[in-house]
Amino acid sequence: VSVFYRPLEKIAAVIETYPRGIAGFRRFQELLATDPEIADAPDAVDAPALRGDIRFDNVGFGYEQGRPILTGIDLSIRAGETVAFVGPSGAGKTTLLALLPRFYEPAEGRITIDGLALPQMRLNSLRRQIGLVSQDVFLFGGTLRENIAYGRLEASEDDIRHAAAQAQLTSLIAALPQGLDTLVGERGVMLSGGQKQRVAIARAFLKNPPILILDEATSALDSQTEREIQSALDALSVGRTTLVIAHRLGTIRNADRIVVMAEGRIVEIGSHAELTALNGIYAGLAA
Numbered sequence: 001v002s003v004f005y006r007p008l009e010k011i012a013a014v015i016e017t018y019p020r021g022i023a024g025f026r027r028f029q030e031l032l033a034t035d036p037e038i039a040d041a042p043d044a045v046d047a048p049a050l051r052g053d054i055r056f057d058n059v060g061f062g063y064e065q066g067r068p069i070l071t072g073i074d075l076s077i078r079a080g081e082t083v084a085f086v087g088p089s090g091a092g093k094t095t096l097l098a099l100l101p102r103f104y105e106p107a108e109g110r111i112t113i114d115g116l117a118l119p120q121m122r123l124n125s126l127r128r129q130i131g132l133v134s135q136d137v138f139l140f141g142g143t144l145r146e147n148i149a150y151g152r153l154e155a156s157e158d159d160i161r162h163a164a165a166q167a168q169l170t171s172l173i174a175a176l177p178q179g180l181d182t183l184v185g186e187r188g189v190m191l192s193g194g195q196k197q198r199v200a201i202a203r204a205f206l207k208n209p210p211i212l213i214l215d216e217a218t219s220a221l222d223s224q225t226e227r228e229i230q231s232a233l234d235a236l237s238v239g240r241t242t243l244v245i246a247h248r249l250g251t252i253r254n255a256d257r258i259v260v261m262a263e264g265r266i267v268e269i270g271s272h273a274e275l276t277a278l279n280g281i282y283a284g285l286a287a
């Protein structure tokens with residue numbers, strides 16, 4: 001299951017009932033801004049520009065009473081670091097990273113960014129600074145331009161074209177009948193999985209957040225597409241704290257550190273070389 005599908009699924013049902021285009025899109029932004037489950041504390045403040053030092057302090061979480069999914073998570077991530085999360089399906093990787101934009105609240109412990117506890121910051125000001133690139137990209141019925149500018153209605157034409165180029169979308173745009181004005185999604189041109197991922201990458205470039213969460217696709221892409229996406233993602237993660245749910249060996253080896261999870265706990269942390277030398281669970285997985 002991928003990181004951001006679950007919460008998006010909730011809002012996707014609502015969005016369809018609104019008129020398409022910019023008007024509908026503004027409504028969507030308002031909905032995102034007023035998550036009914038997680039509200040701003042009365043004394044919450046707008047987050048300052050974050051550097052992206054992240055700390056999980058004895059964090060515990062479960063979706064249901066009596067069934068813990070995460071237990072005793074302690075983890076410090078330095079600003080600018082790239083950390084790969086690995087482990088068997090159901091280990092809790094997705095759940096752990098979904099706590100950062102506060103899709104859910106920990107039952108125990110706390111999470112801080114630059115020393116600020118998440119609930120101290122207004123939700124909008126926090127989420128503005130976290131980019132999400134997931135394998136289930138959410139495209140709404142609208143133009144490619146609107147889909148790239150998602151969340152940044154004030155973006156200029158130059159900004160949008162630049163982000164599209166950084167995400168390696170230029171040749172697709174050139175090939176589409178109306179370029180950036182082409183309708184995409186179910187009533188328009190259907191994009192392939194690799195093209196949708198590039199739209200998600202372009203969104204993230206445009207948003208320019210200090211913190212990035214990547215849910216690496218498990219689906220197979222042809223090797224040319226995969227190389228292009230990988231190089232766009234590598235460029236995107238430069239200078240940002242990057243947390244990636246990793247499925248590819250290349251990503252894992254290139255990460256500054258690897259966090260190995262099993263049954264809701266962190267069982268090993270280190271670089272590829274360190275974990276290989278440890279000859280433990282990671283060494284077994286990578287073999």
Ligand code: ATP
Nearest residue numbers: 001002006063069088089090091092093094095096
């Ligand atoms: P995968 O690699 O398959 O995505 P994961 O390590 O990311 O696995 P999670 O998706 O975080 O693991 O799931 C951890 C556990 O939480 C699983 O047992 C899963 O069934 C459960 N779970 C996930 N989402 C929910 C939810 N919305 N409600 C209840 N249980 C959930």
